[in-house]
Amino acid sequence: MKRRELLIGSASLLLAGCDSPAPELTGGWVGGANAARGHRLRAPLPKAGEGPLRRTKILIIGGGVSGLACARGLSQAGITDFALLELEDASGGNSRAHQMGGMACPTGAHYLPLPGPHSQEVYQLLEELGLVSQQLGRAVWDERHLCHSPQERLFFEGSWHEGLLPPPQTPSAVAQQHLFERAVEAAQATLGFAMPSRRARWTPGHAALDAETFAAWLTRQGLHEPHLLWYLDYCCRDDYGAGIQDVSAWAGLHYFASRHGFHPANSNSEREAVLTWPQGNAFLTDAITAPLAEHIHPGRSVMRVEPGKHQVELLAWHEATQSPERWVADQIVFATPLFIANKLLDQTLAPLKAAAEQLRYAPWLVANLQLKAPLLQRTGAPPSWDNVLYASQGLGYVDAMHQSLKPQAGPTVLSAYWALPQARRAELLTQDWRHWLRQVLADLSPVHPDLADQLQRADLVRWGHAMSIPVPGLRSSAALSALLLPQGRLHFAHSDLAGYSVFEEAYTRGRQVASGLAAQLGV
Ligand SMILES: Cc1cc2nc3c(=O)[nH]c(=O)nc-3n(C[C@H](O)[C@H](O)[C@H](O)COP(=O)(O)OP(=O)(O)OC[C@H]3O[C@@H](n4cnc5c(N)ncnc54)[C@H](O)[C@@H]3O)c2cc1C
Numbered sequence: 001m002k003r004r005e006l007l008i009g010s011a012s013l014l015l016a017g018c019d020s021p022a023p024e025l026t027g028g029w030v031g032g033a034n035a036a037r038g039h040r041l042r043a044p045l046p047k048a049g050e051g052p053l054r055r056t057k058i059l060i061i062g063g064g065v066s067g068l069a070c071a072r073g074l075s076q077a078g079i080t081d082f083a084l085l086e087l088e089d090a091s092g093g094n095s096r097a098h099q100m101g102g103m104a105c106p107t108g109a110h111y112l113p114l115p116g117p118h119s120q121e122v123y124q125l126l127e128e129l130g131l132v133s134q135q136l137g138r139a140v141w142d143e144r145h146l147c148h149s150p151q152e153r154l155f156f157e158g159s160w161h162e163g164l165l166p167p168p169q170t171p172s173a174v175a176q177q178h179l180f181e182r183a184v185e186a187a188q189a190t191l192g193f194a195m196p197s198r199r200a201r202w203t204p205g206h207a208a209l210d211a212e213t214f215a216a217w218l219t220r221q222g223l224h225e226p227h228l229l230w231y232l233d234y235c236c237r238d239d240y241g242a243g244i245q246d247v248s249a250w251a252g253l254h255y256f257a258s259r260h261g262f263h264p265a266n267s268n269s270e271r272e273a274v275l276t277w278p279q280g281n282a283f284l285t286d287a288i289t290a291p292l293a294e295h296i297h298p299g300r301s302v303m304r305v306e307p308g309k310h311q312v313e314l315l316a317w318h319e320a321t322q323s324p325e326r327w328v329a330d331q332i333v334f335a336t337p338l339f340i341a342n343k344l345l346d347q348t349l350a351p352l353k354a355a356a357e358q359l360r361y362a363p364w365l366v367a368n369l370q371l372k373a374p375l376l377q378r379t380g381a382p383p384s385w386d387n388v389l390y391a392s393q394g395l396g397y398v399d400a401m402h403q404s405l406k407p408q409a410g411p412t413v414l415s416a417y418w419a420l421p422q423a424r425r426a427e428l429l430t431q432d433w434r435h436w437l438r439q440v441l442a443d444l445s446p447v448h449p450d451l452a453d454q455l456q457r458a459d460l461v462r463w464g465h466a467m468s469i470p471v472p473g474l475r476s477s478a479a480l481s482a483l484l485l486p487q488g489r490l491h492f493a494h495s496d497l498a499g500y501s502v503f504e505e506a507y508t509r510g511r512q513v514a515s516g517l518a519a520q521l522g523v
Helices: 003-016 035-042 065-076 120-128 171-190 204-210 214-220 226-240 249-260 282-295 338-344 350-358 422-430 433-444 478-482 503-520
Strands: 026-029 053-061 082-085 097-100 103-106 111-113 132-135 138-141 152-156 159-162 274-276 300-307 312-318 323-334 361-371 386-389 397-399 412-419 455-468 490-492
Touching: 026 433, 035 300, 035 338, 035 455, 053 065, 053 312, 065 082, 065 120, 065 282, 065 503, 082 282, 082 323, 097 282, 097 361, 097 455, 103 361, 103 412, 120 132, 120 503, 171 226, 171 249, 204 249, 214 226, 214 249, 226 249, 226 412, 300 323, 300 338, 323 338, 323 503, 338 350, 350 478, 361 422, 361 433, 412 433, 422 455, 433 455, 490 503
Parallel strands: 026 455, 053 082, 053 323, 152 386, 323 490
Antiparallel strands: 097 103, 111 274, 132 138, 152 159, 300 312, 312 323, 361 412, 361 455, 386 397, 397 412
8 A cells, every 4th residue: 555545544543443543643641730740649648858948938839820820929029938839840730831843732721811801910911921001091912912813613514604603593593692692791780790700799699690500590591592502501611611511500601791701693792802822821821930930849749738836837749859848838828729738738627628529620631633734624614713513522623823924824733622521530541542532533523534644643631630610509608718818827829719710710819819928928
């Protein structure tokens, strides 16, 4: 056989379920959460030994967006005596990047909507990074960082359509879209929603929404049109890692009333602009990390936190030297997920234990697919940054080269996203990468039959506990609210405090903790 036939043959075998993919096809697991380091917490504690005892006033555990925001806040307040310990070899958490064939691509978070009126801290960050400036009282954005047009498209009933909302096909489908639009407007007008979410007052009306699933609420509103329901489910899976049957009605409405808006196909409202970069939100975390490098200690897996009367002792594992490291601090900031914070503490903290028991985490898979050449295209809307297939298992893919200013399409990396049910976490953590690649290819190939043939390499990322799901009751949780206040010398900054995970929540919470600490220190 000729080489091309061989390649096609082996790619088809891969799709057909053969366990040994083509020798030309390379890939594997990359980045993501280092499960081996994370699971070190379950192992017996090492003896601390006689190594040097490091002292610092404030110790931040976790270098995701929230930990980095806290570090930036401390530094900008003029506090220099602080350190940040991060388990991975690089900071960024869920907002880190990868490289394939010289092209940057995301391993997790990949966009940020333009900040609204309640996101002052995020706006200030973007202004400090030079992404936006005030001109004649208006925010003027640097266009290089705004998602280039076309932004998104949906493969629906045999062709691509602009936008992600399936085009309504009957007058009653149009009416259903407008019914939902009015419901979102009414919820915003009567209750109020904000981003970050805790900037909206919490009322009995919010609590009632938080008590039921979004699916139940939609049914009560008389919303049943299948294409609309698919879209609402897709949006929830995309931001919350779980669909309308799992998230609360508060979360479902919050998505549309605060961060994204709802844009019926035939209305005049425009889809909001988003900021995005080939490397995803690592653009932001790298920019925050750079000036703080002397304070950031990567490759330190914190194993134990022991609060005392006058100070807090901490035991970390230094991954490079495979040895324990002891730290002492006046104040500790937990910028790790709350279930990890709960495991790290040597004593029970009632609200932390209760919150950790209430939180549910969605596992996620990100498949970065390096392509030799652009894919053949079906009819309809042209290739966009975000490309979604109606009723597919995955959440579609973003094109890392979309933001490049090259006039012609060429090799690229497509990042396909899957939010998985919690029941598939074990499968995600134990199965070979080929098992998952086969599923990703099978999901996309009906629309892109040449995908397997164009695939040069596949680097997959797995997140066992990617983000907390805003299940009914979580936002009303007294335990979660209690952790907004310092617990003695312990402070909590992670996006888990919001009950769900987006950049704005993580960044704002990290800054709030830093402001509280600065006030406590009188600076
Ligand atoms: C696949 C995926 C896609 C996403 N897409 C978007 C998006 O497009 N836009 C968006 O706004 N948000 C997105 N998100 C949400 C994202 O989680 C938030 O934007 C944000 O990055 C969360 O930051 P964080 O600091 O709260 O948490 P994390 O990123 O979870 O940070 C926690 C940090 O703590 C560290 N840590 C854990 N245990 C220890 C320990 N024992 N010792 C030391 N360090 C430890 C971790 O390594 C990690 O760096 C996405 C998330 C995922 C998983």
